[in-house]
Amino acid sequence: MRYAFLLLFFCLQSLLCAQTDLSDEVVKNIQARIDNGYSPSIAIGVIDADGPRYYTFGTATIGGEAVDEHTIYEIGSISKTFTGILLAQMVKEGKMELDDPVKKYLPESVTMPMWGEQYITLGHLSDHTSSLTRLPDNMEPADRANPYADYTVEQMYHFLKNHQLRREIGSEYEYSNLAQGLLGHVLARSAAKSYEELMLEKIAKPLGLQETTITLNPSQREQLAPGHRMGRPVSNWDIPTLAGAGAIRSSLHDMLLYLSANLGLQKSDLYPAMQLSHQARHDKAGNNRVGLGWHITEGSEGDVIWHNGGTGGYRTFAGFVNESGKGVVVLTNSTKGADDIGFHLLNPGAELIEVKKSLAVTVKNAIEAEGAEDAWPTYMRIKKTDLKSYDLNENEINNLGYYYLESGNTPAAVAVFKINTDAFPESSNVYDSYGEALMKDGQNEAAIKNYQQSLKLNPANSNAVDMLAKMGAKPELEEVTVDKATLQTYVGTYQLQPGFNIVISREGPQLFGQATGQEKFALYAKSETEFYLKVVNAQVQFMVKDGKVESLTLFQGGQELNGKKVK
Structure with missing residues (x-):
C-alpha cells in the first residue's frame, strides 16, 4: 500500500508519470532499500533545462512523516564543494591566489608544516595534495557520537605546529578533512566572518538557498530528518572548527538550485567561480581527477563532476554532467549510502548495487x-x-x-x-x-x-x-620479512572497480598501499603474499601465477574486493 501511495506522490511531483527520470528498475531498487531497512528515507532530485524534479521515498523517522523536497539532511563532505567555490570566488575577486601559502592567512604565531623550502598553498588544501593527514591526531572527542564538536581552533593550530609531513607537498592525492576544514577556516578568517556567515553571504543568499545553513532555526529543525544507524536515530554532528569540510545542512530543493547554478542553468554572478572550481588540477586520485573540492570521473555522457558526503547518520551525493546539462542529488538519513543511484542517473553505464x-x-x-x-x-x-x-x-x-x-x-x-x-x-x-x-x-x-x-x-x-x-596471557607474535625483489613485483595499480584503484608502492623494505580518495598506509607482511595494515583492520593478498603478479584481494569489513593489476 505504501508503495502505491509513493508512486502516486511521485507522479504528482513530476506532473506526468511518463516524464519520470527513474526507470522501473531504479524505483524497485530504491523501494527495496527502504523495505530492507537501508534507510528510513531516500530523496532524489534531478535538474536540467526542463527544471527540477523530486522523487522522495520513505519517512523522516521509521513510521513517521513522509519526506519531501524541503526535508533537511546533513550533506557532509559535499560541503567541500561550497568551500572550493568560496576559494574560487576569492581568487576571482583578486583577494587570494591559489598558489598563496596558507601561512599568509594565519596568525603570525601559527607555524605551518613544510617540506624543505616548499610550503602548502590554498590550492593544495582544496585539491587534497597538501600532504596533511585525513584528520589531526589530537582529536580526542568527549562524545564519539559527535566527534568534531569539541575540536578547537587552538587544537588545530597546535597540531599544525607540531606535525611532520610524510611526503613532498603536491606529490600525491590524500583525501583530508583537516585540509578542507583548515581552508574553510582560512577563508572565513580572511573575510573576518565565521565560515557559516561567509557561506550564507557568498553562496546561499545569492542563490536563494533558504534551507541551506549550518545552524538550524526552529523551523528548519522541524524539517530535519534525523540521522540513523542500524535503524536507530543517532546524534547530529556539529563541526565548528573544521566546518568547511562537512558542516552544511540542506534540502533536496536547495541542492538542485545549487547544481542548477553550477550547470549555468540558473544565472548567477558565482558562475565564473564555479567554473574555476570545476577545472581539474590533477589526475592523481586513481581514475578521478580533482578540482577545487570537486571530483571528476569520466562517464558515457561526459565527465561526472561530483562529491559525496557522510556524517554519523547520513549519506549523500551531488553530481552533474556539463555535456548533458543534467544534475542529480541523492540524500539519505542513514549510514547506508546510495552513490550508485546518483552515478547511474548521470552515467547509465554505472550499475546499481544488488539490494538484499x-x-x-x-x-x-x-x-x-x-x-x-x-x-x-x-x-x-x-x-x-x-x-x-x-x-x-x-x-x-x-x-x-x-x-x-x-x-x-x-x-x-x-x-x-x-x-x-x-x-x-x-x-x-x-x-x-x-x-x-x-x-x-x-x-x-x-x-x-x-x-x-x-x-x-x-x-x-x-x-x-x-x-x-x-588477563595474564602472553601474545604469540611472529615477524615475517619479505625480500625487496619480491616486494617490487607487487608495485603497480590494481583496479577494484571503475573509479576505485589501489596503488601499491615500495620504499626500501616497506610496501605501501593507497586506495582512491584515501591516505597511503604501510603494509606489513604476514607471509610472502599476505599483508596487513596497522591503521585499520584490513588485509591484502597478492595473487601470483607462473611467477607473475596478476591481482590482489582486499579483505576489509567482511568484504573481499578483487583488483586486477592494470599497470
Whole structure:
C-alpha cells in the first residue's frame, strides 16, 4: 500500500508519470532499500533545462512523516564543494591566489608544516595534495557520537605546529578533512566572518538557498530528518572548527538550485567561480581527477563532476554532467549510502548495487522478539536455507553487537559477535570484538582464545596484546620479512572497480598501499603474499601465477574486493 501511495506522490511531483527520470528498475531498487531497512528515507532530485524534479521515498523517522523536497539532511563532505567555490570566488575577486601559502592567512604565531623550502598553498588544501593527514591526531572527542564538536581552533593550530609531513607537498592525492576544514577556516578568517556567515553571504543568499545553513532555526529543525544507524536515530554532528569540510545542512530543493547554478542553468554572478572550481588540477586520485573540492570521473555522457558526503547518520551525493546539462542529488538519513543511484542517473553505464535483506536487522528483530538465545538459531536457519538473499555486512553486525554491549545486554552482544566470527572467519576485528564481549561476560578462557586468533590474523592489533596482558596471557607474535625483489613485483595499480584503484608502492623494505580518495598506509607482511595494515583492520593478498603478479584481494569489513593489476 505504501508503495502505491509513493508512486502516486511521485507522479504528482513530476506532473506526468511518463516524464519520470527513474526507470522501473531504479524505483524497485530504491523501494527495496527502504523495505530492507537501508534507510528510513531516500530523496532524489534531478535538474536540467526542463527544471527540477523530486522523487522522495520513505519517512523522516521509521513510521513517521513522509519526506519531501524541503526535508533537511546533513550533506557532509559535499560541503567541500561550497568551500572550493568560496576559494574560487576569492581568487576571482583578486583577494587570494591559489598558489598563496596558507601561512599568509594565519596568525603570525601559527607555524605551518613544510617540506624543505616548499610550503602548502590554498590550492593544495582544496585539491587534497597538501600532504596533511585525513584528520589531526589530537582529536580526542568527549562524545564519539559527535566527534568534531569539541575540536578547537587552538587544537588545530597546535597540531599544525607540531606535525611532520610524510611526503613532498603536491606529490600525491590524500583525501583530508583537516585540509578542507583548515581552508574553510582560512577563508572565513580572511573575510573576518565565521565560515557559516561567509557561506550564507557568498553562496546561499545569492542563490536563494533558504534551507541551506549550518545552524538550524526552529523551523528548519522541524524539517530535519534525523540521522540513523542500524535503524536507530543517532546524534547530529556539529563541526565548528573544521566546518568547511562537512558542516552544511540542506534540502533536496536547495541542492538542485545549487547544481542548477553550477550547470549555468540558473544565472548567477558565482558562475565564473564555479567554473574555476570545476577545472581539474590533477589526475592523481586513481581514475578521478580533482578540482577545487570537486571530483571528476569520466562517464558515457561526459565527465561526472561530483562529491559525496557522510556524517554519523547520513549519506549523500551531488553530481552533474556539463555535456548533458543534467544534475542529480541523492540524500539519505542513514549510514547506508546510495552513490550508485546518483552515478547511474548521470552515467547509465554505472550499475546499481544488488539490494538484499540485512542479516544484522533480521538478527536484531529476532533478539527483540525472542531474546538473545534466538540470535544464533536465526542465523543458522538463514545460513542453511537462504543465505544468498541476505547482506552479510561485517560492520553492521559488529555495530549491532556494540549496541547491545553498550546498553548492558551482554548476552545479546556475545550472541551477535559469535555470528560475526562464523560469517567472517578471516577478519581479525570480529575475534577482537567477540573477545571483548566474552571478557565482560566473565568468560576469560574463551576471550583469550579469540584475542589470540585476532592477533594471529592481524599481528598489529595492539588492543589484543593489551587485553591478553590484562588477563595474564602472553601474545604469540611472529615477524615475517619479505625480500625487496619480491616486494617490487607487487608495485603497480590494481583496479577494484571503475573509479576505485589501489596503488601499491615500495620504499626500501616497506610496501605501501593507497586506495582512491584515501591516505597511503604501510603494509606489513604476514607471509610472502599476505599483508596487513596497522591503521585499520584490513588485509591484502597478492595473487601470483607462473611467477607473475596478476591481482590482489582486499579483505576489509567482511568484504573481499578483487583488483586486477592494470599497470
